Amino acid sequence: MSARAQIGVTGLAVMGRNLARNFARHGYTVAVHNRSYAKTESLIADHGGDGDFVPSESTADFVASIERPRKIVIMVKAGDPTDAVIDELIPHLEEGDVVIDGGNAHFPDTIRREHKLAELGLHFVGMGVSGGEEGALNGPSIMPGGPKESYTTLGPILEDISAKVDGTPCCTWVGPDGAGHFVKMVHNGIEYADMQLIAEAYDLLKHGLGESAAGIGKIFEQWNAGDLESFLIEITADVLQHVDAATGKAFVDIVLDQAEQKGTGRWTVQNALDLGVPITGIAEATFARALSGSVPQREAARGVLPGDAGTWQIEDRDAFVEDVRLALYASKLVAYSQGFDQIAAASAEYGWGVDRGAMARIWRGGCIIRAKFLNRITEAYERDENLPLLIADPYFADVVGKGLAAWRRIVAQAALNGVPTPAFASSLSYYDGVRADRLPAALIQAQRDFFGAHTYRRVDREGTFHTEWSGDRSETEA
């Protein structure tokens, strides 16, 4: 077996297969391998014409077919399967080889794997990839982390196959160890929030206007021509206008209303709890999926819990649609703002030095959350790389301010009419919380001191204090 491939891909399901084709279409000789050989054979049979592939049945032959230092992309199920593939590769690798995990790995696993491979003289790159099946083939957004020196040789190849926006690749080195997979995880968290907000907007239009799915699809189509232009709005318009061939009904109406998840949203929320970052939009979106799947609870509630909902009477259809659009835009900005806050907090906590403006730049194309307004987010971080709150940037403060009255009307009307809007409502609450002069957290501190002597700080002087609540109520400095 001569070592002639410039890059290898193992794991040839939807993502790995299309990434391998993408490399081949860009002129690279690609070694390909999959646990079960049938997938390798079908890639060559169906798409061998895309370029120069070197298929192998065994791991030994696969590794031997790649030029040194080897670059091997793993594209398999996250978790144990990734460890199994790494363990299978290790005996065949040599010092300086680079193993790249392009799956949706949990970032602590990536840190562990990088340490393990570093001890063996191997480089390990945790690489976020977004764009689904189509993006993997035609240009994904790529978020590689790991040792910076690996990027010197790996980066140009990844940038070559990534999506491009205005000629700029949607790929950059994110930071050391788990930074790449962390940023991909938050990307997916934002994806959850964005999808939930879009679903709530659809539900509001459905209940408020009594509009058909296809009619709402048309509204989304119009929205996609403005500030909301994005991949998710575009596919929503398409999905809502799709008709089920078997029943002739709107496709969305024949799909079971229980949203599933593979784990990245949950990890995002778990990490935010650890870091103390209020990513309320992402958390509500993750819990909304959990609620949709809480079948026994939903069955117990249906027909038993009263709603007391009024009859929703929309007098001005166009004004209502515009209110929903403005509320959606404002809520989306809150979700993105919170996601970028989490990246900043993690970057500080783990010492990664992640450039948030660069992350917004590589999310402008290729990925699931690609959106026109990401350009504005990049500009905001270029104006101030230490921006503490994205929605406080003058451009976004203005956008959100202009939509505020509509946002309040929509959340209020939804509550009055019994339509659940967890992400819209929590985003508005976050907005009001973060801008408040004074929060009722002061009362919580007083309560904590009352029952547990947990102490409090005062507004009028420095120090930490405790009141003798069960005694003479005198105050002592702790």
Ligand SMILES: NC(=O)C1=CN([C@@H]2O[C@H](COP(=O)(O)OP(=O)(O)OC[C@H]3O[C@@H](n4cnc5c(N)ncnc54)[C@H](OP(=O)(O)O)[C@@H]3O)[C@@H](O)[C@H]2O)C=CC1
């Ligand atoms: N699908 C998507 O839109 C996206 C997926 N991702 C991530 O990319 C990765 C690949 O995703 P996708 O292409 O959807 O494929 P899947 O997540 O469905 O994984 C299937 C692949 O994993 C392999 N595999 C499973 N278990 C093992 C094991 N124990 N040892 C070796 N190989 C194993 C399978 O091999 P075999 O054929 O032999 O069963 C197959 O090649 C995942 O981590 C996913 O989270 C990232 C972005 C988008």
Ligand SMILES: O=C(CO)[C@H](O)[C@H](O)COP(=O)(O)O
């Ligand atoms: O990574 C992705 C896109 O960026 C995947 O599509 C993601 O795995 C979907 O997540 P879930 O199944 O949890 O909705």
